Amino acid sequence: MLNQANLDQEHIKAKDLMLTFAQYGFKKTSMEDIGSAIGVTRQSIYKKFGTKEKCYEWTLNTYLSGMYSHIFITLEDDTGDSFQTLINVFDIFIGEAVGIVSKTHGAEILRDTLKTTYSSPEDWPLRFRARLADFLVRNDYAAKENARGMAFGLISAGKGLLLEESQRDEFLEHMTIILKGIINY
Secondary structure, three states, X not given: OOOHHHHHHHHHHXXXXXXXXXXXXXXXXXXHHHHHHHOOOHHHHHHHHOOHHHHHHHHHHHXXXXXXXXXXXXXXXXXXXXXXXXXXXXXXXXXXXXXHHOOOOHHHHHHHHHHHHXXXXXXXXXXXXXXHHHHHHHOOOOOHHHHHHHHHHHHHHHHHHHHHXXXXXXHHHHHHHHHHHHHOO
């Protein structure tokens, strides 16, 4: 069984691979590129995955699993400033992806990531909306009857910014403006 530190390491490797696939595109990314991205030999990649397709599938699933795990842990931690927690959640959800999407083949990777997200048995988007709504209610940012709609709106706004921004800091600046406006902070 993997512990949180191992999950975090796997997520970092998957993020590095996502950046590599986004730079060259799936078709043009070589096993050598994949190995270089995570500091192993091409032979190690073949041994672990067998094919580039299996490596790509692992990359998408591991990236998403790590991302959503980190989001869920962050939303459950009530020890810090709740507004900063919201900013952190959207940085994990979208901010990290800005660098991926802004690469030459980032749109291709985004498309495949969305397909993987919505075909996963984990039902991450639904769980994220529900946990975000619970967080908004727990922190008095929304009434229970409005929380799901507010969560859906915030997630949609974040996704919209992903398509507009090319820098993580710009995304965070604009997402902060949206958060302040919607939750009246």
